Amino acid sequence: MLDAPVAVPSAPTTDEKLLAQALSGKHLIGGRLVPARSGQTFPVVNPATGEQIGTAALGDAADVDAAVQVAAAAQKDWAKMPARKRGALVAKCAEIITAHVEELGRLIALETGKALRTESRVEANVVADIFAFYGGLGSELKGESVPFSPDVLSVTVREPLGVVGAIIPWNVPMLLMALKVAPALVAGNAVVVKSAEEAPLAVLRICELLNRVLPPGLFNMLSGFGPDCGAPLVEHPKVRKVTFTGSVEVGKIVATTAAKKMIPVTLELGGKSPMIVFDDIDLARAVDGAITSMRFTRQGQSCTAASRIYVHEKVFDAFAAALAKRVDAMVMGDPLDEKTDIGTIISKEQFEKVSGFIAEGKATAGATGRACSAMPTDPRLAKGLFVQPHIFSGLSKASRLVQQEIFGPVTCLFPFNDWQAVLAEANDSEYGLAASVWTNNLQVGLRMAHALEAGLVQINQNLVVQANLSYGGVKSSGLGKEASLEAMLEHFMHKKTIMVNMA
Ligand code: ADP
Numbered sequence: 078m079l080d081a082p083v084a085v086p087s088a089p090t091t092d093e094k095l096l097a098q099a100l101s102g103k104h105l106i107g108g109r110l111v112p113a114r115s116g117q118t119f120p121v122v123n124p125a126t127g128e129q130i131g132t133a134a135l136g137d138a139a140d141v142d143a144a145v146q147v148a149a150a151a152q153k154d155w156a157k158m159p160a161r162k163r164g165a166l167v168a169k170c171a172e173i174i175t176a177h178v179e180e181l182g183r184l185i186a187l188e189t190g191k192a193l194r195t196e197s198r199v200e201a202n203v204v205a206d207i208f209a210f211y212g213g214l215g216s217e218l219k220g221e222s223v224p225f226s227p228d229v230l231s232v233t234v235r236e237p238l239g240v241v242g243a244i245i246p247w248n249v250p251m252l253l254m255a256l257k258v259a260p261a262l263v264a265g266n267a268v269v270v271k272s273a274e275e276a277p278l279a280v281l282r283i284c285e286l287l288n289r290v291l292p293p294g295l296f297n298m299l300s301g302f303g304p305d306c307g308a309p310l311v312e313h314p315k316v317r318k319v320t321f322t323g324s325v326e327v328g329k330i331v332a333t334t335a336a337k338k339m340i341p342v343t344l345e346l347g348g349k350s351p352m353i354v355f356d357d358i359d360l361a362r363a364v365d366g367a368i369t370s371m372r373f374t375r376q377g378q379s380c381t382a383a384s385r386i387y388v389h390e391k392v393f394d395a396f397a398a399a400l401a402k403r404v405d406a407m408v409m410g411d412p413l414d415e416k417t418d419i420g421t422i423i424s425k426e427q428f429e430k431v432s433g434f435i436a437e438g439k440a441t442a443g444a445t446g447r448a449c450s451a452m453p454t455d456p457r458l459a460k461g462l463f464v465q466p467h468i469f470s471g472l473s474k475a476s477r478l479v480q481q482e483i484f485g486p487v488t489c490l491f492p493f494n495d496w497q498a499v500l501a502e503a504n505d506s507e508y509g510l511a512a513s514v515w516t517n518n519l520q521v522g523l524r525m526a527h528a529l530e531a532g533l534v535q536i537n538q539n540l541v542v543q544a545n546l547s548y549g550g551v552k553s554s555g556l557g558k559e560a561s562l563e564a565m566l567e568h569f570m571h572k573k574t575i576m577v578n579m580a
């Protein structure tokens with residue numbers, strides 16, 4: 078029934094279930110929605126109810142080869158098009174996405190369990206913004222002139238890399254896809270995206286919408302599992318750049334393959350981001366900041382989530398109490414309901430993993446884990462993968478909850494009294510993605526910002542990714558940058574030197 082041929086709606090729709098069914102069982106290759114060459118599919122499940130909402134094409138090496146071949150052919154003419162014209166087409170992509178924000182928000186809420194009001198609609202708007210931002214940068218693919226000698230003109234020009242393979246995760250799939258696809262296209266590359274197995278449909282819809290504007294073959298989308306579909310994409314000889322967001326473990330596999338092929342790779346991996354709250358900051362502001370930073374509206378499924386919060390001992394108890402009260406007031410429920418703040422965990426596998434961390438924390442001597450908010454009572458959601466947010470205190474630094482990325486609605490609080498000591502604690506992590514410092518003492522704030530080992534440090538705010546700000550981690554959090562003009566120039570193009578001797 079779920080593979081029944083339902084026409085893909087051409088106009089924006091708010092019937093997310095019909096849309097899921099219409100997109101079922103398809104890749105997008107060469108401008109067309111096509112089934113897997115093997116004819117096989119796998120189920121797509123709504124994590125808020127446990128119901129199957131559709132299927133996705135089960136991609137393998139044959140599908141990868143088909144997509145990469147058409148991408149390589151299409152890229153040749155695309156690279157010859159004036160860059161500004163490519164940008165104009167990418168800006169048009171932003172307009173189509175804007176017209177479909179509501180639809181995309183509903184579809185991503187259905188397949189990921191992320192609440193529409195607090196997360197899913199927001200994500201769809203950010204996707205439009207990313208395409209609009211890069212669409213305006215076509216004229217900025219500039220090289221330099223290099224002083225050499227009076228009779229020699231020496232310049233650098235930037236050229237696209239060819240076919241880019243992009244592998245994305247399930248937590249913010251539309252946004253992370255956009256951060257790869259929009260700059261890759263404006264730079265003159267073609268792209269083959271491998272979606273995450275847990276969330277293949279909304280990104281497929283975006284690909285279908287954008288293929289109404291873009292020449293066929295430039296933007297292709299495959300669904301499937303990592304080893305069967307992701308690995309052959311990285312290995313394909315015509316893929317000349319890989320951009321990956323996901324786990325450290327898989328990031329290392331991707332980097333190893335890229336090294337063997339001698340191709341560049343961008344890796345956005347995990348995080349264990351610290352938030353540091355001093356006693357001079359207004360408590361309400363710090364608590365507001367923690368609510369944004371912890372990303373509990375995304376069930377903590379964010380690599381930049383503040384999963385370690387260090388609070389000055391003078392305000393520790395007041396902060397902990399106020400924070401728990403605020404999280405208590407957040408509503409867990411149906412992701413598509415406008416009243417809902419917090420939706421569900423993405424999959425059973427993640428649900429078990431997160432629940433395991435919480436159980437371990439609760440069983441730790443000397444630690445307390447405060448369960449906040451309340452489980453939904455609607456019987457339709459009885460099989461939903463809801464996890465109550467937990468705020469831990471009293472855990473030791475060695476705890477797995479403090480060392481490892483949980484990717485769930487869990488944070489750990491620690492008291493501190495000395496800024497140098499807390500700085501050392503914050504840096505004592507395998508990860509280095511993001512950090513935030515909350516203080517009115519800007520001398521201390523700035524010193525910490527310089528000393529924190531992270532790709533992004535914010536003082537007195539903790540915003541999510543912005544299109545024009547370079548984003549990416551240090552240490553095990555990854556390699557290279559995304560977002561910003563710099564990321565497009567440095568990671569989706571190479572520089573060629575041309576010298577003309579006019580003597
Ligand atoms: P998570 O554990 O959150 O699922 P992963 O790193 O496993 O994170 O997955 C992120 C993305 O990487 C997904 O699209 C997944 O299918 C893909 N992936 C997993 N294994 C591989 C692999 N060996 N090669 C390439 N891609 C992979």
Ligand code: MG
Nearest residue numbers: 303323324327
């Ligand atoms: Mg995985």
